[in-house]
Amino acid sequence: MKKLGILAGVAGLALAAVLTAPTAGSADDSKLEQLKAQGFARVAIANEPPYTAVAADGKVSGAAPDVAREIFKRLGVGDIVASISEYGAMIPGLQAGRFDVVTAGLFMKPERCAAVAYSEPVLCDAEAMLVKKGNPKGFKSYEDVAKDTSATIGAPGGGTEEKLALNAGVPRERVIVVPDGQSGLKMLQDGRIDAYSLPVLSINDLVKKANDPNLEVIAPVQGAPVYCDGAAFKKGDEALRDAYDVELAKLKKSGEFAKIIEPYGFSAAAAMSTTRDKLCAAK
Ligand code: 6CS
Secondary structure (H helix, E strand, O other), X not given: OHHHHHHHHHHHHHHHHHHHOOOOOHHHHHHHHHHHHHOEEEEEEOOOOOOOEEOOOOOEXXXXXXXXXXXXXXXXXXXXXXXXXXXXXXXXXXXXXXXXXXXXXXXXXXXXXXXXXXXXOOOEEOEEEEEEOOOOOOOOEHHHHHHOOOOOEEEOOOOHHHHHHHHOOOOHHHEEEOOOHXXXXXXXXXXXXXXXEEEHHHHHHHHHHHOOOOEEEEOOOEOOOOEEEOOEEEOOOHHHHHHHHHHHHHHHHHOHHHHHHHHHOOOHHHHHOOOHHHHHHOO
C-alpha cells in the first residue's frame, strides 16, 4: 500500500506540474490577454515633439504614441496610458514592469537591443546641434566640441546624443545633462551651454516654436549615424512584440503608417528601408 501511496504521490506531483506549466507560447500570449483585460497599454514617452508630446490637457500625441495607439487598437487593447520618463530611465522602467512598452523614439543600438525586445523600425532621424546664430565655435561634429576645451554641450540623460558626445571625446564635465527641450533651449539662449543636441526633427520643432532669430541649427551632425527607433518591449514579451510587428507590417503595407508619421515630418520609406536586425547589428 505504502509503495502505491508514494507512486500516487509522485504521479500527483507530475500531473500538477503538467497542469500548471504554461504550454509553449501561452506565457507570452498572456501578456496581450492581460493588456486586453486591462483595457490599455502603459507606454513610456519623453515629451519631445514630434516624437512624443503631452498637451496641457494631458492629451498624448506624437508620431510614436500615435503609431502605438493604432496598433494596440488593432490588437484589441483599447488605448494607451503614457508616463513621461528620461531616456536613460526607460529601459530600467520597462524591466521593472512600470511600463508595458517604450514608444518614445528610443533609437535602436546594439546595447539597447540586448536589453529589450524591439519591434521593427518606426521613426528614423539624423542628429542635430542647436547653436547661437553664426555658429561662433564652428561646430560641425561632436569631435569639434571635444577639441574646444572650453565648449559645453547639452544632451538628454542616458540619451544617444550624450553617448555620441562622450564617445567623441567630450569629457564628462563638459557634457551637460538636460531634462527636456525647453530647458536645453533656455540654457543655450542664456549662454550656459554652447550647443544643445537632439535629433533633427526635435531641434527643428524647438526652433520653430522659439521664434528666436539668434539660433542656428547644425544638421546633420557630421559623423553621426541616422538612427531609427522601434517600440521597445520587455525581454520575455516577444509574443506581444511579434503580434505588434504583424500589425505594424500591415500598416506599412497599406500606406496608413505613412499617413500617421509623415505629417510629423518622419519618412515612412526610411523606416521601411531597414530592419531591426540591421539596426541592432550596426556598429
Ligand atoms: O534614443 C535616444 O536616446 C534619443 N531619441 C530621441 C527621440 N531623442 C533624444 C534621445 O537621446
